[in-house]
Amino acid sequence: MSKAIQFTMPKTFSANQRIVLMMLSLVVVFFVSLSVGAVEITLKDSVNIFLNEIGLGATEVSDVKTLVFKDIRLPRLLFTILIGAALGVSGAALQGLFRNPLVEPGIIGVSSGAALGAIAVIMGMESIFGSVPEHYKQYLLPPFAFLGGVIATFTTLKLGKYKGKVRVTILILAGVAITALTSAIIGLGIFYSDEQQLRAFTFWTLGDLSVATWTKVYIIVIPVIVTVAGLMYHARSLNALALGESEAYHSGVNVERLKNITILLSALAVGTAVAFAGIIGFLGLVIPHIIRMTISSDHRVVIPGSAIGGALLLILADILARTVVAPAELPIGIITATVGTPFFIYLLTVAKRKNLI
Amino acid sequence: MLRSENIAYQVGKKPILKGCSLTVNPGEFTAIVGPNGAGKSTFLKVLAKEIKAQKGNVNFNGCDIQELNSEELSKIRAVMPQHTNISFPFSIEQIIEIGRFPHKTSKKENDDIIESVIKHNKLEAYRGRLYQTLSGGEQQRVQLARIMAQVWDKSAFPKYLLLDEPTSDLDILHQHTLLNTAKEMCEQNMAVLAILHDLNLAAQYASHIVLMKNGEIYKQGLSEEVLTKQNIEHVFEHPVELLKEPNTGRTVIISIPKSVRNETYKQQNYA
Numbered sequence: 001m002s003k004a005i006q007f008t009m010p011k012t013f014s015a016n017q018r019i020v021l022m023m024l025s026l027v028v029v030f031f032v033s034l035s036v037g038a039v040e041i042t043l044k045d046s047v048n049i050f051l052n053e054i055g056l057g058a059t060e061v062s063d064v065k066t067l068v069f070k071d072i073r074l075p076r077l078l079f080t081i082l083i084g085a086a087l088g089v090s091g092a093a094l095q096g097l098f099r100n101p102l103v104e105p106g107i108i109g110v111s112s113g114a115a116l117g118a119i120a121v122i123m124g125m126e127s128i129f130g131s132v133p134e135h136y137k138q139y140l141l142p143p144f145a146f147l148g149g150v151i152a153t154f155t156t157l158k159l160g161k162y163k164g165k166v167r168v169t170i171l172i173l174a175g176v177a178i179t180a181l182t183s184a185i186i187g188l189g190i191f192y193s194d195e196q197q198l199r200a201f202t203f204w205t206l207g208d209l210s211v212a213t214w215t216k217v218y219i220i221v222i223p224v225i226v227t228v229a230g231l232m233y234h235a236r237s238l239n240a241l242a243l244g245e246s247e248a249y250h251s252g253v254n255v256e257r258l259k260n261i262t263i264l265l266s267a268l269a270v271g272t273a274v275a276f277a278g279i280i281g282f283l284g285l286v287i288p289h290i291i292r293m294t295i296s297s298d299h300r301v302v303i304p305g306s307a308i309g310g311a312l313l314l315i316l317a318d319i320l321a322r323t324v325v326a327p328a329e330l331p332i333g334i335i336t337a338t339v340g341t342p343f344f345i346y347l348l349t350v351a352k353r354k355n356l357i
Numbered sequence: 358m359l360r361s362e363n364i365a366y367q368v369g370k371k372p373i374l375k376g377c378s379l380t381v382n383p384g385e386f387t388a389i390v391g392p393n394g395a396g397k398s399t400f401l402k403v404l405a406k407e408i409k410a411q412k413g414n415v416n417f418n419g420c421d422i423q424e425l426n427s428e429e430l431s432k433i434r435a436v437m438p439q440h441t442n443i444s445f446p447f448s449i450e451q452i453i454e455i456g457r458f459p460h461k462t463s464k465k466e467n468d469d470i471i472e473s474v475i476k477h478n479k480l481e482a483y484r485g486r487l488y489q490t491l492s493g494g495e496q497q498r499v500q501l502a503r504i505m506a507q508v509w510d511k512s513a514f515p516k517y518l519l520l521d522e523p524t525s526d527l528d529i530l531h532q533h534t535l536l537n538t539a540k541e542m543c544e545q546n547m548a549v550l551a552i553l554h555d556l557n558l559a560a561q562y563a564s565h566i567v568l569m570k571n572g573e574i575y576k577q578g579l580s581e582e583v584l585t586k587q588n589i590e591h592v593f594e595h596p597v598e599l600l601k602e603p604n605t606g607r608t609v610i611i612s613i614p615k616s617v618r619n620e621t622y623k624q625q626n627y628a
Contacts, residue, residue: 096445099444101444239447239454239455242447243441243455244442244443246436246438247436247438249407250405250407250427250436250504251431251435251455251456251458251459252430252431252432252458253427254427254428255427292445292446296451297445297451298447298451
């Protein structure tokens with residue numbers, strides 16, 4: 001056998017070492033993100049604010065810095081991490097489930113359903129929800145978007161089932177149909193909306209992390225952790241599924257239960273993420289590929305790796321979004337696509353050359 | 358013992374299997390042979406509980422398969438598909454490890470078992486390789502290694518390997534390597550049930566033959582009793598000759614185009 005056709009996984013770092021490396025990068029990016037912005041907060045400041053908070057602090061930090069750190073940067077950063085992890089991990093699980101590298105979380109209809117819920121709230125903000133106190137208005141959109149996402153997902157799942165079994169091809173087509181239908185209704189909404197509503201909706205579809213508050217962090221932390229943990233628990237089953245449905249069944253996997261759990265957990269995470277941060281494209285599609293190409297296709301690596309990778313890329317994107325046109329802010333979706341695409345194309349070129357895909 | 362009784366299966370109004378009964382004992386290598394469309398693959402799927410027959414029952418070691426869930430079944434029988442396309446790049450070790458899915462054994466034990474099946478299938482040279490970069494024959498040997506890893510654990514009860522045309526696309530070396538390895542497994546309180554297209558491979562490796570035609574089992578029993586000129590010609594509707602291989606004395610089955618044979622008969626009759 002000639003060396004030219006022998007492809008082995010790169011052996012410089014083990015899979016576990018690479019995951020640890022990613023976590024370390026996450027820590028670094030975490031502190032970089034905290035310090036970037038109009039008010040400069042150094043690493044030393046961050047540590048001191050943290051120590052002051054838990055009552056061990058000895059060094060005074062200015063009130064402005066403490067306030068920006070506590071009420072703006074930290075909740076936004078945690079919000080970003082959770083959203084990134086949710087999108088990355090759902091993309092990984094759904095690609096594994098559909099055995100298709102082209103799948104992105106929107107395929108099960110969740111994003112388009114959420115968009116429908118979002119535009120309904122935006123358009124009804126004055127007429128229907130006019131009496132809602134101003135402070136609570138920001139919490140109106142997420143539940144409706146989530147509900148829209150859940151209804152769309154259940155409809156897709158219901159259409160994709162035949163005799164109690166999920167038919168993957170039918171499920172994908174059902175997702176396409178549901179997306180087309182919701183787009184049509186959204187189009188109708190856009191047609192009847194005024195300038196301001198249209199602008200609000202357009203920005204929502206490009207994603208927005210500036211809406212982060214501690215309350216929102218508390219709300220999304222549970223579904224995201226449940227999803228990541230649940231999908232990690234099923235990582236070995238997803239490996240078996242990579243061989244095919246009947247092969248996985250013969251290996252002892254309860255395939256129908258796996259399909260239902262994966263779809264519902266992904267819908268939970270993506271539904272939550274989209275409901276609170278709008279549609280942030282590209283992450284769910286690209287992150288799992290980056291993990292597979294750079295580390296391994298083993299879902300025990302791809303699932304946690306995509307959660308960390310999603311968080312990492314979204315923080316980086318957010319840093320750019322906040323700085324490029326400062327003091328204004330670019331919609332995050334623009335950045336994830338512009339930052340992600342060249343890197344993804346580079347990886348594709350490498351993978352093509354090595355015959356990995 | 359693997360036993361099926363009166364399996365009947367139909368799709369819509371079209372019967373695919375019409376009352377197939379079969380018994381496979383540990384230590385036996387049984388080959389299912391028959392023409393295309395005889396219902397061989399469907400029969401194997403029913404035995405593996407991949408599809409449910411409308412009539413009849415299947416049991417492994419006395420347990421009805423309807424009472425067993427996928428995890429319990431996977432510890433008694435392993436199934437090898439005709440082709441396996443995987444969707445993502447996996448190394449051969451990762452593929453083989455999937456065979457360990459149903460077992461709650463430690464990583465160390467799993468690694469030892471993976472090591473053993475790699476040796477048994479002579480796959481040492483392919484360690485660390487990605488599955489997609491292997492040839493069809495090599496991929497099939499990795500799949501055999503995977504299902505061997507699934508039933509490798511010592512147990513008090515017999516286990517079963519169900520193989521669906523494992524050698525269909527393979528060259529002669531790979532055909533023999535694969536079937537030899539499968540046959541060796543029969544010695545470890547296991548039985549092999551394989552659909553084989555090549556009658557000669559069936560004759561060489563199988564102790565027992567199940568001859569199927571039109572959804573029925575036409576004949577079953579010891580290899581030399583079932584694979585006769587008369588039975589084969591009836592089932593395949595094509596002339597064959599059975600010859601003795603001069604060195605080993607083994608029977609070989611050859612088929613000749615009908616037209617050539619008719620021509621020869623005519624000439625013989627004129628002479």
